[in-house]
Amino acid sequence: MTGGQGEIYLAGGCFWGTEHFLKQIHGVIETQTGYANGKTECPSYEDVCRKDTGHAETVRLVYDKAEAPLEFILELYYQTIDPLSLNRQGNDIGTQYRTGIYYTDESDAALIKNSVKKLEERLGRTVSIELMPLENFYPAEEYHQNYLDKNPHGYCHIKPALFSLAKNAKPKARFSKPQESVLKSTLTPLQYEVTQNAATERPFANEYWDRFEDGIYVDITTGEPLFSSADKFESGCGWPSFAKALDKALIEERTDKSLGMKRTEVRSVSGSAHLGHVFEDGPSRSGGLRYCINSAALKFVPKDRMEAEGYGEWLYLFKS
Secondary structure, three states, rough: OOEEEEOOOOOOEOOHHHHHHHOOOOOOOEEEEEOOOOOOOOOOOHHHOOOOOOOOEEHHHHEEEOOOOOOHHHHHOOOOOOOOOOEEOEEOOOOOHEEEEEEEEEHHHHHHHHHHHHHHHHOOOOOOOEEEEEEOOEEEEEHOOOHHHHOOOOOOOOOHHHHHHHHHHOOOOOOOOOOHHHHHOOHHHHHHHHHHHHOOOOOOOOOOOOOOEEEEEEOOOOOOOEEEEEHOOOOOOOOOOOOOOOOOEEEEEEEHHHOOOOOEEEEEEEOOOEEEEOOOOHHHHHHEEOOOOOOOOHEEHOOOOOOOOOOOHHHHHOOO
């Protein structure tokens, strides 16, 4: 996988329909039907159906993380299954028709668990979706690949309307700027003045200037992760200082000529919130930049709270 691609394996009953549904999603690059997490090697379709191999009919998909985030894919997948049904989907009965989410990237585990937890909260019941790392996967026979493309009137347990839903679905912006009334009611006066009116808080008298425990710093207006404690350093300026942002695409730079100086302002892209300024006097070993950020523009999420608060997918930042 490239940096912008992900891989996930989904079992949702008969893989003919599941594969055809998933390939409709904009941002899904590749699909392949196969047999996953069984106890024998290289099984045939006949083996899986009649010889108790323990495999599940599964679809491997490769996706563009930006165009089709994993949480978005999972929410669509849930619509194709009865998540409360054990070893049965539609008219198909047997362990090979069980539902399952199998991952190859350990950093996906927290996101998947959180997604399933949200589903259970909506249903008010425990689901029967198997959730575990991928142990094995064997591609199905060629005639099973893209089966419904080859056989448009072939058997499918998924309602046809769902294929159109998948084709037209678009992921919701996970982090977006709230309405003005929401900002005014949820932010403190200082947070509002800093983020919305480019005010500056007092040095050495703000919440995070001398905090260095493990965790992430998120945009106070949108909740989007912007900085990591791993990139924070003591600069002596009295404000939180970072050598870099988690991703430069999250930060917008603007020329600031206020106060009779020429500086480079930094704002969050998703929330258009004023954060602070960036200077070229940071540690040379880390690239030479110093992002001088107002504490009032940030919320700190400690490492041990990240998963509980929905930021589990960023725990990889703290793996050695």
